[in-house]
Amino acid sequence: MxxxxxxxxxxxxxxxxxxxxxxxxxxxxxxxxxxxxxxxxxxxxxxxxxxxxxxxxxxxxxxxxxxxxxxxxxxxxxxxxxxLALLPLSTLSTLQSTISQTTALLAQAQNIAYSVQSVEQKYQQAYTSISSGMSDSSLFSQAQTRWQNSVGGFEDALKLQARVVGNIPSDSSAMTQLVSASQTSTGALQAAQAGNQLLALQSRQLSDIQAELAANGRATALQQARDAATEAESEAQYQHFSQHDAYVPGTVSMFGSSGN
Missing domain, CATH: 1.10.287 (Helix Hairpins)
Structure with missing residues (x-):
């Protein structure tokens, strides 16, 4: 023109x-x-x-x-x-993929899922239903379940931590590209879009931190609940032991001798 x-x-x-x-x-x-x-x-x-x-x-x-x-x-x-020119760079698909991977790891939580209903049901079964009226085999079975829950919780936390650390290189690359695009933008819209994508990247990083804190807190809570249940289990086992007949001394024959 x-x-x-x-x-x-x-x-x-x-x-x-x-x-x-x-x-x-x-x-x-x-x-x-x-x-x-x-x-x-x-x-x-x-x-x-x-x-x-x-x-x-x-x-x-x-x-x-x-x-x-x-x-x-x-x-x-x-x-x-x-x-009014649009920013030619978009990191939205990468951010969505990363969030999906983190969400999938949270959904794979072992034994006790991140669900209020699941927590109420399984916590009641394995942690608060201990009584002296239970058999030794039942007490052992519940103790085994609590141990598996604790081990699974720590494993889940380690997996999520590995995922968060693995996101750091891609986050660094995306941040470099977005900052460069913002500095070389030809108009206000491109600069605003680059800024919005940087904010989206920060929000995704915050969600990673939130997920990691939740996984670590879950593992710690499961271990603390296991420790509390172990005390109740010890009390029940003591009650079982105390209900047996008292010790009655008797004559013991050693080495086939009938004398001393």
């Missing part, structure tokens, strides 16, 4: 120069005619001719002003187009 306007402007200037040249030649011819044919009473109105040239010059100046105005408007449109 800018090039077309400049071409039009140059063309008009060329026409103006040509018109001025023609007028100059015409004036010269008229003067010569007057001088050569003075006896024929030829009349040349110089004032009218000058007035005509001035009017043509003003019209050319108006056209030049219009071309300048159009050029400024075209430049304004170009700047607006730059401000």
């Amino acid at each position: 800018m090039e077309k306007l400049f071409h039009i402007r140059a063309k008009l200037f060329r026409r103006a120069n040509l018109l001025a040249s023609v007028m100059a030649l015409a004036v010269g011819a008229c003067v010569s005619s007057v001088q050569s044919a003075h006896a024929q009473w030829a009349v040349y109105d110089g004032a009218a001719h000058v007035q005509t040239v001035l009017i043509a010059a003003r019209e050319l100046q108006q056209i030049d002003n219009q071309i300048t105005s159009l050029a400024n408007q075209a430049q304004m449109l170009v700047n607006q187009a730059k401000n």
Whole structure:
């Protein structure tokens, strides 16, 4: 658009120069005619001719002003187009993939899932239902379940920690690309989009920290619950032991001797 306007402007200037040249030649011819044919009473109105040239010059100046105005408007449109240009870089798919992987790890929680219903049900079965009326085999079975829960909780926490650490290189690469895109943006929209993607990256990192804290807290809580249940289990086992008949001394024969 800018090039077309400049071409039009140059063309008009060329026409103006040509018109001025023609007028100059015409004036010269008229003067010569007057001088050569003075006896024929030829009349040349110089004032009218000058007035005509001035009017043509003003019209050319108006056209030049219009071309300048159009050029400024075209430049304004170009700047607006730059401000509305979209950022060619998008990290959304990578962020969504990373969040999906973290969510999948949380869903794979062993034995006791991240669910209020699951916690209530399995905690009641393995941690708060211990009583002296239970058999030794039942007490052992529950103790085995609590041990498996604790081991599984620590394993889940370690897996999630490995996932969070594994995200660091890709996060660093995405941050470098987004900062570079923001610094080299051609308009306000590209800069804003780069900033929004940086905020999205930070939000995803915060969700990783939240998930890691939840996994660590779950592992710690399972171990603490196991320790508390172990105390109740020890009390039940003591009750079992104390219910047996008291020890009654008797004669013991050693080495087949019947004497001392």
